[in-house]
Amino acid sequence: MDVGSNVVQSTQLKLDEQYEYKKMEQMAHGIRQRVLELTIEKNGCYLSQALSSAETVAVLYGGLMKLGESQAPFDAPAFGGIPGNSNKDYVTGAAYNGPTGPGYDRLLISPAHYAVVIYAALVESGRLSPDSLKEFNVDGSIVEQIGAEHSPGFELTTGSxxxxxxxxxxxxxxxxxxxxxxxxFLFMSDGELEEGQTWEGIQAAAHYKLDNLVVYVDVNGQQYDGWTKDVMNIEPINSRIEAFGGTCVTVDGHNIKELVKASQAPTEGKPLFVLCYTNSAQGLPELDYRKPNLHFVRFRDHEVEQFKAILEKMKKGVR
Structure with missing residues (x-):
């Protein structure tokens, strides 16, 4: 008898009973659809980030994390000003993720330009109204294109x-x-692994044995200037993270079951890093020809009607 195989099967069965994979898949589809719609309406958006990370974010908001009900307005309010003596009631966007006290998980977003993905996930999970997306990138709105600590789903401004x-x-x-x-839980992009502070943070987390820290990294292999491997090669990521003291799991970032299962990896007093290898045109192969120039997507005049037709198909569930 293969005891190890039985343990793996038992673990997967427990996960299958605990998590709603179909719901997560539907959320990922919804995230892509909503961000494509915004890209058309706003004449540009961080669309490829949604295409690559939709499953990862859907898993986080779809039941993997222990989140309470949202404590924020369903309709995103106007920007209330910066915190200070005259604005002591200032609240962060973390309220959309529910309570932050004992027993609840916390979610921090590192790449602020992925904000639209978070907003779409909040809508899909019933924490933010669909109408709030109409305020995306509008002056005076907290639904900003580059997320800050007051933006829905954000707890901190992550700076550089x-x-x-x-x-x-x-x-x-x-x-x-x-x-x-x-x-x-921390959601990161692979481009951040070019930053020295990231590695100092990993080293510190390992030193303090922070096995309550789980980092999901969207490894889509692209950045503003092109392919990450050409700008500043960060591979092999897994062995580098392990050398700095972390536990590392590599998954297909579009496989819901793998994304869920990775969170259960034994860490033995170490922070856990889940490397989610993804496709920056997942679900929209029509964008493949632009790779790696997909950091910010604006459709050309002759493409608008094409992508409007694709959006309608997505709404009907035929893509």
């Missing part, structure tokens, strides 16, 4: 790339010091 892992590590460390249940 690579800072959020240090912030997430600090929160995870504080939770361990208080013996507080609940994990800290």
């Amino acid at each position: 790339f690579g800072q959020a892992i240090s912030q997430a590590g600090g929160i995870a460390h504080a939770r361990k010091m208080r013996n507080e249940e609940g994990r800290v």
Whole structure:
């Protein structure tokens, strides 16, 4: 008898019973559809980031994390000003993720330009109204194109790339010091692995044995200037993270079951990193010809009607 095989099968059966994979898949489809619609309506958007990370974000909001009900307005309010003596009631966008106390997981977003993906996920999970997306990138709205701490789903302003892992590590460390249940999830992009602070953050998280920190990385292999491997090669990511003291799992970032299962990997006192290898044109192969120039997508005049037709097919569920 293959005991190891039985253990794997038993684990998968438990996961199958616990998580609604179909719901997560539907959420991923909804995320792509909503961001494509915004790309058409707003004459440009961070569409490829939604195409690559839709499943990852759908898994996080679709039941993987222990989140309570949203504590924020269903319709996104207008920007309330910066915090200060005259604005002591200032709240962050974290309220859309529910309570942050013991027993609940926390979600931090590192790449602020993925904000539209988070907004779409909040809509798909019933935490934000679909009408709120009409305020996307409108002056005076908190539904900003580049997310900040007041934007729905955001708890912190992550500043330059690579800072959020240090912030997430600090929160995870504080939770361990208080013996507080609940994990800290961080969503990152692979381009951030070019930043020195990212590696300092990994090293610190390993030093403090932050096994309550789970980092999902969207490895789509592209950035503003082209392919990541050409601009600043970061591979092999897994062995580098392990060398800095983390536990690393590599998955197909479009496979819901793999994304869920990775979160259960034993960490033995180490932070967990899930490398989600993805396709920046997933679901829209019509964009393949533009690779790697997909950092920000604006359709050419002759393409608009083509992608409007694709959007209608997506709404009907035929793509």
